Amino acid sequence: MEQDYKPHEIETKWQKKWTESGIFQAEPDKREKFFITIPYPYLNGNLHAGHTRTFTIGDVVARHKRMLGYNVLYPMGFHVTGTPIVGLAELIASRDPQTMDVYERLHGIPGDILPTLDTPEKIVDYFKHEAEKAMRMIGYSIDWRRKFTTTDPTYKKFIEWQYIRLGEKDLIVKGSHPVKWCPNDNNPVEDHDILYGEEATIVEYTLIKFRYKDIVLPCATLRPETTYGVTNLWVNPDVDYVKARVEKDGIEEFWVVSRDAFRKLTFTDRTVEYIEDVPAKSIIGIKLTNPVTGEEVISLPASFVRPENGSGIVMSVPAHAPFDYLALRDLYDVDLSKYGITEDLRKIELISLIKVPEFGEFPAKEIVENMGVTSQKDPRAEEATKIVYRREFHGGVLKEITGKYEGHAVSKIKDILTKDLISSNAGETFYEFSEPIVCRCGTSCVVNMVKGQWFLNYSNPEWKAKVYRCLSQMRIIPAEYRVEFENKVDWLKDKACARRKGLGTRLPFDKEWLIESLGDSTIYMSYYIIARFIEKGDLTLEQLTLSFFDYVLLGKGDPKAVSADTGLDPKLVEEIRRHFVYWYPVDLRSSGKDLVPNHLLFFLFHHVALFEEENWPRALAVNGFVSLEGQKMSKSKGPILTLESAVSEYGADITRLYILSTAEQTQDADWHKAGIDSARRQVDRFYSFAKDVIESGKRANLSMELKQIDRWMLSRMQNYIRETNIALDAIQTREAIQNSFSCS
């Protein structure tokens, strides 16, 4: 043993031995297997402290399982599909100052190399080489024979197979979807294009179609169930309205909406044509038909109606909406004869449709009276609205008046109800921003519908049901995240799965489109098994046929038929299948928590859609982020700490120890100087302690009988080992380190 701790010497020595002996090259054998995967890194930069944490957790679990006697496979690939690498190539080609600075200074790319990385291909080549080098430097126990890049032609064959099979199951559908759009640039706006309103999201409203003669007055609402309680509409006498011909799915109608709403409609998936201006006065005092109840409702004037919100016409539910109740009450003694309204508005009866424990029949009336809200201009009206909506949404149940929806929880009924409204043409979906968005060019943005888009049909209830079943059988680490996963499955809607730009695989049944990058990284863990044979030279591109994948991954068909199809030896085909059967399913997929609502979810969806239940994933683990001296990392802007620079400066063991001991599980870790320095001292101390133990071991008489104190020592030791094992099983690396090092 050396006198002083010299990490780089020790590390180089052992890493060399590992590579030469191929000790981490896993092959099926008699032992029980453990297949652990970590999401492969996206290569628009060097690996950083965030990767370091996630990958080190994976490596620690892999090594621990090996110690416990498992045959462990820990593979790694490289993700390059999508647009960011293309964007980065453009920025480097144009010598964007910030990019050049960040990538040279923070990503550590030598100044003579950086300018040459001006195409996506060169970037991929460079970073995949660097990433592997870095991961070897930190000593990950990866089977490198199985590495691949998502633009490999062989990988594309695998992705094509997947999408053809998903398509056959009708899980890929065509449709349109809303995007944030700048009418001036004629382009979707991305977050960095936005001048004001970065926080804005697209909100789904339902337009309820109230009819008067041959015209429709659509009202936008977030609560379509309240249509059953509408007593009247609100029209603002001071707003400009227009009549338009609106056509959608072959149905032609004439709508009256505010001028602002008309502009928004022109960007939707409707054909819209201006007919004429409509004076507000002419649509006040008219009697319209409620499309769900068939009842007649009157339109009344209200100044609170904003032309830029929704359609500029509002439906009134005074029993449940404080503003509506107040506006109605404010009109009780107003002379409305100039609108031709002569009836006594006090005769308008409130219609109650939601039963909620905290309130009586008319929650809006009740809260307005209890809080003493004076009028629709009273600021407390807003507060009253929030309280009523919250109570009704969470605790409310629909009453008899809603017919077949009676007894359903308000919080659960919206999707079903909306679907019914649309299919009976009582309503339509309408998208709007939660707050106005202004593009960097100064134009105010709209919601535009992109047509002919391909979707993964994640909203499919049967598909979701399978995912729930899969989740219920899985181990989730930490356990608190189970509810999070369940919520996200519930929340997930259809997802656009194709793009025009970027790197990736073309959609096999519509070659104009590229498969979106999150959709091509869902079941690739199975590809690691095939990649090992491609690396060996046993498989060529042409031999990766549909029947090959069907047999190897699903067990469908038989080796002879595959052999006839591909020219492969049937024995080899069986061998590959045998490898798949041995390694699959994935025993643990461990990842940063940012991937919970997207990648990890899609990982489950695609597995349950394609594979037999016995090959569904067994466990998911989630870990937190890493910040630097309290600051969030950013690949494109900095700050960033690369894995390579951390290991160069501190050595692999100190880096690994520190990143795993500074925070537990889903907590975020902060990388700071004082912390890493203390980790360095801890390893130093341990090294000299180990040295002492070895030295004293040489002097001691080992045949001597154990004394009481030795037994105590052994007991303590065994206790720490047990605690460490328990902690590692739960992937509590901090706990494990504290236990295993407290014995020194």
Add this chain to the structure above:
RNA sequence: GCGAGGGUUGCCCAGCCCGGUCAAAGGCGCCGGACUUAAGAUCCGGUAUCGAAGGAUUUCGUGGGUUCGAAUCCCACCCCUCGCACCA
């Protein structure tokens, strides 16, 4: 707004599921000591407040409640972080 997580002693953080042994683990910092020519490293002790000490007092976001007893259980409220989609 919705969903998830969190607010603990100078700081980071453990404990909370399974109430008492909790003035509350561990690390960092700080203070004192040992070692040293000295510094660093290492080791020992201390680190809410008052007291020499036994001990006493006030603490675990805020306010209530349950209980003989609450950081831990229940209710309400406040604050913080993250996600909310076609972007990896």
